[in-house]
Amino acid sequence: MTLGNATATLYRAIGEATADAIIFADREGKIRLWNRGAELIFGHAAADAIGQSLDIIIPERLRPAHWAAFDRSVETGNTKYTDRVLTTRAVHKDGTKRYVDLSFGLVRDDDGAILGAFAIGRDCTLRYAADAALKARVQELESKLTAATPPP
Numbered sequence: 096m097t098l099g100n101a102t103a104t105l106y107r108a109i110g111e112a113t114a115d116a117i118i119f120a121d122r123e124g125k126i127r128l129w130n131r132g133a134e135l136i137f138g139h140a141a142a143d144a145i146g147q148s149l150d151i152i153i154p155e156r157l158r159p160a161h162w163a164a165f166d167r168s169v170e171t172g173n174t175k176y177t178d179r180v181l182t183t184r185a186v187h188k189d190g191t192k193r194y195v196d197l198s199f200g201l202v203r204d205d206d207g208a209i210l211g212a213f214a215i216g217r218d219c220t221l222r223y224a225a226d227a228a229l230k231a232r233v234q235e236l237e238s239k240l241t242a243a244t245p246p247p
Contacts, residue, residue, distance in 0.1 A: 114217075116195075119202065121211040122169050124149050124162070128213075136195065136218045138188030152185045154192065169209055174199055182219060194223040 110117050116136045119128035129144040137144075137152050144151060153161050168174040176199045185195045197216040201209050 116216040117213070118149075118216070119211055119213045120149050122209065124165060126151075127211065133216075136187075136193065136216065137185065151188075154184050154186050157184060165212065168201060168212060172201065172209055174201060174212070182223070185216075193218055194220045
């Protein structure tokens with residue numbers, strides 16, 4: 096995993112400039128990388144998040160499933176979410192719940208050993224709420240249409 100200094104600087108600059116969250120957690124699930132986008136989405140400053148468990152953003156009821164999948168992925172070197180985006184729940188520092196679109200991957204060293212996992216995410220709370228409202232409205236209108244339509 097050797098990058099030239101110019102390329103490494105470019106990656107770092109892009110990672111810090113994006114409004115998307117970029118998070119890396121080591122094999123134990125401790126946050127080691129937390130960019131500006133993660134600060135914006137989850138409310139924790141990088142200085143406060145680095146070294147903390149991913150639990151700071153995972154809703155309590157989802158933690159058992161998260162950790163089972165995380166540990167399995169780190170041990171086996173496979174994740175069922177590779178090349179997919181998953182919409183999931185997350186928790187902001189202020190306690191509010193968020194919907195976040197996340198993509199995941201494993202990070203390996205030059206010898207192929209797994210160092211940990213990364214997630215790249217985008218807050219989709221407003222879109223999720225708009226979609227839910229639209230679905231509810233469609234159901235309401237379909238119910239009214241059914242009630243207003245006499246049987247054949």
